[in-house]
Amino acid sequence: MNKKISDFIKKKNKTKLVTLTAYSKNIASVLDSYCDLILVGDSLGSVLYNYKSTREVTLNTMIEHSKSVRMGIKKSLMIVDMPHNTYRNPKEALKNAKLIMKKTKCDGVKLEGGKKIINTIKTLVKNNIPVMGHIGVLPQSDKTFKFKGKKQSEKENIMKDAKLVEEAGSFCMVLECVQTSLAKQVTKSVSVPTIGIGASNNCDGQILVFDDLIGLNPIKFRFVKKYANIKTEISKAVSKYASEVKTRKFPSKKYSFN
């Protein structure tokens, strides 16, 4: 196992892990100082491309955004989401994960699912491809985004999935929209870090979609805290620019060649 990955795992029970998504170089370079891990998430499908679901995201789109993100990261782990229909069986997953690793120079890939993809996770790990698991709500396959863990059957399935994903060799796992006490139980029962999104502060770390955190993406989910309202800042700057262009204040001599 590479050292960056083992250092990440060792932080479990010592310090909370800070993780975020990034889709491009300039943003990644700002996040890098504060994050343990940066995910090129397939959430870019809805956030940037207005797709109805992440199912429309292609392998090529993920690779191109990841190449950009790579240029902005110096220290954080960089993980790339494998898009829908690129890991339908272990053979397909291995071929596509190898391509992602080679083209983007990332540190590993993320796959959504539990029991159904255990052999796939095992195959990737056996081939030295670090895997971040993702259980709970699965945006690539779930029809609704309702939080999970209230029903006993959901609790049992998520606990089973967490153990299976751990045993298959994943170095950490995302818990998406999981009930608070279940997140605590999962986090206690696995030896690798759990990274929560809508899964309470009982997880070993947290992840948010960066565009949500800065108030650029107009969504309202209970689990998203907006730490800034960047839209207002952008508006102010663009409005000033527009006014200066119209009044010929910009470009002044300072910004022109004599």
Ligand code: KIV
């Ligand atoms: O696609 C994504 O950004 C994700 C995170 C929100 C966990 O999967």
